[in-house]
Amino acid sequence: MAQVQRTVPDDEANRPADPEDKDRTEEPQASAHKQDEEKRSLVRRHPVWTALAAIVLIALAVAVYFVWSIYFHPYETTDDAFVDARSFSLAAKVSGYIDEVAVTDNQHVAAGAVIARIAPRDYQIAVGQAEAQVESANAAIANAAAQIEVATAAVDEARAQEASTLAALQFAKDEAARQRQLLQGGAGSLQTSQQAESNLRQAQAAYNQAQASVTSAMKNRTAAEAQRNSAAASLKQAQAQRESAEQNLGYTTLTAAQPGRVVRLSGSKGQFVEAGQAIAMFVPDEVWVTANFKETQLADMRPGQPVDLTIDAYPDHVLHGRVDSVQPGSGTAFSLLPAENATGNYVKVTQRVPVKIVVDQWPTDVAIGPGMSVVPTVTVRPRS
Incomplete structure (x- = not known):
């Protein structure tokens, strides 16, 4: 495309410049210079107002800092927090067929409430057998006590017989000695002396027999006492077996040790369960919040500090609690x-440290259980 060039007439090119055009050009420059002068002289012209404005700005900055320190900085929060509890499984301690299930899923039960029963007939029979063994042991103890009495009487009789034979032996010794003296002096006969010696030997034998009878009677009494001790040990064993059988009979009834909820119920009537087999899970009423704070958030966190909590499932319930402990x-x-x-x-990597938070009052109109998400806000510094 051809360029169009404007041709200036020679008379316009040679015409002298107009003074009015020069004034119009210099007027904006002067106005701008005047404004710059006014700006530069504002601080000089109004020093008091300028100082007051600076003070107001500084005071506003300080106020903003204190507002941030009082209403924002004292809080530490995390979304890595959950409801926690010491849940455990409900298991049978004895084996057998379930005769009754007294609860249903997610039911709240009080402490001591019956959860399930196992057919108790086999364990009632075991209790009866144990009681029979206890009675047998008691009878054995009574028999041993009677034997001890008989043996004691036999010992007394043998000792009396021993005393009698000892007296006869002493008389026989004296008589034999007398006859020997008479025979030596010529006043006695040989036959009489021999008879006295024979009586002495008979008395000695009777005394020895009496001593043996005493020893035998004492051993019989010792044996009877040993039988009594054995019967007493058998009684203790039988009593222990009876107690074990009674405990097993009691274990056929599963009860709640504390108030809570029965969840994940798997046992049903007619089901055979082994000892230790779980039939349900139990969630106690005592629950708390475990909040996993970053380690950089724990500088001012201490037990006893107030906490505001919201549950994700029920955001309209605002809960209050306190920091219970910080895991070491x-x-x-x-x-x-x-x-x-x-x-x-x-x-x-910034680590997470579990912090236990205890809630003052859990809501009663909704179900709260472990694993539910919670957002806690801990006031780590006073707001006043």
Whole structure:
């Protein structure tokens, strides 16, 4: 496309400049210069107002800082928090067929409430057998006591016989000695002396027999006492078996040890269960919140500090509680496979530390259970 060039007439090119055009050009420059002068002289012209404005700005900054320190900085919060409880399984301690299930799924029960019953007939028979063994042991103890009495009487009789034979022996000794003296002096006969010696030997034998009878009677009494001790041990064993049988009979009734809810109920009537087999899970009423804070959030966190909580499932319920304790260590340190940081490719990661939070009053119109998400806000510094 051809360019169009404007041709200026020679008379216009040679015409002298107009003074009015020069004034119009210099007027904006002067106005701008005047404004710059006014701006530069504002502080000089109004020093008091400028100082007051600076003071107001500083005071506003300080106020903002205190508002942030009082109403925002004192709080530590996390979304890694959950309702926690010491849940456990309800298991049978004895085997047998379930005769009754007295609860249903997610039912709340009081302490001591019956949850299930196992058919008790076999264990009632075991209790009867144990009671019979106890009675048998008691009878054995009574028999042994009677034997001891008989043996004691026999010992007394043998000792009396021993005393009698001892007196006869002493008389026979004296008589034999007298006859020997008479025979030596010529006043006695040989036949009489021999008869006295024979009586002495008979008395000695009778005394020895009496002593043996005493020993035998004492041994019989010792044996009777041993039988009594054995019967007493059998009685203790029978009583222990009876107690065990009674406990097993009591174990046929499963009861709640504390108030809570029965969840994941798997047992049913007619089902055979082994000892130790779980039939349900139990969630106690005592629950709390485990909040996993970052370790950088724990500088000012202490037990007893107030906490505001909201449950994700029920956001309209605002709960209040307090910090109960801070775990002395990160969560990974107590895991089944803790992290091994002694490696060359170490990358520092901010750890999480579990904090136990106790709630003052849980809502009663909704179901609260372990694993539910909670958002806690801990006031780590006073607001006043």
